[in-house]
Amino acid sequence: MLASDYDPASLPDLLPLYYKRLFPFAQYYRWLNYGGVQKNYFQNREFSFTLKDDIYVRYQSFSAQSELEKEIQKMNPYKIDIGAVYSHRPNQHNTVKSGSFQALEKELVFDIDMTDYDDVRSCCSAADICPKCWILMTIAIRILDRTLREDFGFQHLLWVYSGRRGVHCWVCDESARKLSVTARSAVAEYLSLVKGGTETVKKVILSDPIHPLIKESLTLVERYFTRYALHGQEILSRKDTLDKVLALVPEDVRKDLQQDFQNEKKPETRWKLIRDHAFRKTATNKKSHHFEKEIMLQYCYPRLDVNVSKGVNHLLKSPFSVHPKTGRISVPIDLKELEKFDPFAVPTISLICEELDRPKPGEEDEKVEDKENEKDAAEKRRIRDYKRTSLAKYVKYFDQFLDSVSRSWKGELLKKSDLQKEF
Ligand SMILES: [Zn+2]
Incomplete structure (x- = not known):
């Protein structure tokens, strides 16, 4: 032994x-x-x-x-x-x-x-x-x-x-x-950001202006997100995990993304598409959309x-x-x-x-x-x-x-x- x-x-x-x-x-x-x-x-x-x-x-x-x-x-x-x-x-x-x-x-x-x-x-x-x-x-x-x-x-x-x-x-x-x-x-x-139990689908909801704590935390999450979420957990590569992510974006965006993803399988590119949608929606609606940040935090922010x-x-x-x-x-x-x-x-x-x-x-x-x-x-x-x-x-x-x-x-x-x- x-x-x-x-x-x-x-x-x-x-x-x-x-x-x-x-x-x-x-x-x-x-x-x-x-x-x-x-x-x-x-x-x-x-x-x-x-x-x-x-x-x-x-x-x-x-x-x-x-x-x-x-x-x-x-x-x-x-x-x-x-x-x-x-x-x-x-x-x-x-x-x-x-x-x-x-x-x-x-x-x-x-x-x-x-x-x-x-x-x-x-x-x-x-x-x-x-x-x-x-x-x-x-x-x-x-x-x-x-x-x-x-x-x-x-x-x-x-x-x-x-x-x-x-x-x-x-x-x-x-x-x-x-x-x-x-x-x-x-x-x-102050340190708790991810809210709600198993029934809550969307556990992070951000509003403007984004608090400095969240900005700093996002900078740290970004260092690990690709490795942890995209590669390790394959959150955009598998049907079951992908559906969970798509449940966190607005409905119209979800439909567009489902279209886009039919031709695009690479997780990094898929993630870029989600980000692009958030920027575009913010620009056209003149109202902030932070769903890409909310996804990152829901998946990676510390749960105390x-x-x-x-x-x-x-x-x-x-x-x-x-x-x-x-x-x-x-x-x-x-x-x-x-x-x-x-x-x-x-x-x-x-x-x-x-x-x-x-x-x-x-x-x-x-x-x-x-x-x-x-x-x-x-x-x-x-x-x-x-x-x-x-x-x-x-x-x-x-x-x-x-x-x-x-x-x-x-x-x-x-x-x-x-x-x-x-x-
Ligand atoms: Zn594990």
Whole structure:
């Protein structure tokens, strides 16, 4: 059996090894402690664990990295979720007067799931993904990342592969973590463009003037549209998919196009004909017709699960958690490598555990010289451990991300200490 052939039945055997020798606890704590700028920020954070047989344990919280480590190594959760920072320690929520236990802060998060695109992809459906439809996730990341940085001014965005069929975004800026439910809803609504469920045929309707968000998004969609829609999904080449596209144009145009397409089979030329019709109709009617843009957006614009973004107390699967079905680790995605990111190349827990046991030529166990530093030694050993596996490059990228976030909390700490000096 290949190491990449993950068998869900092996998960209980692999998790103890993963949490003991591979899970990047130091980085994880460094992230969620945010430099200790705010008191009890880590201690008041909710974690929830999914254990064997779908037993779900909410309101876990930890006083320090060591406690988190110990508990995770004891429970060996199948899945870890991260929740909000509360007013009190989540594990003591029952002892707090009712009503005073409240979710105060959390990263602004986004959840994009491939199943929400089932009406515009014909290569796969439901939980399945393939390189053809993965382009949708690339487009979603490009558009949301641009918008969150340029329109909202956020800087610290952590993109994470969910381990199966989607991606998550954690906006870690202090201002994002402090957003109210109302503000989060407003951001999520601003970003939502594709409206309506399965019964809705036309899910994007544009009006003049076209919003800058849409113009910018269209520029990004154009980079992928031919590859994704015309070639990958063959939306203009097959009868069933073509009918779906034609349902999105005005009736008179549809008739003309059906005529034109009898002699023209090439998808690029067919697409050009649709565009020409939109321009011509706009010119003759002296009224804008944006159906070609609407088609592009309906097929490619990111589809968010807005409820995940709206709630401060909504839980989201943690980075470096394992996906129990696929065995793949939820790894951070380096956007500099986004075009090359291949979800099928993301390491599974079985692969990295096997890599750990592969003897490396010339490698000898370093002797722990100083007995007093055994804890340090254990930490060092763990660092050496993950570096021997395919997990290394993802932890390295996470480190770089944390270095950049830490520059902002160092600024905060400096401000604080200056204030203390003044008084
Ligand atoms: Zn697919």
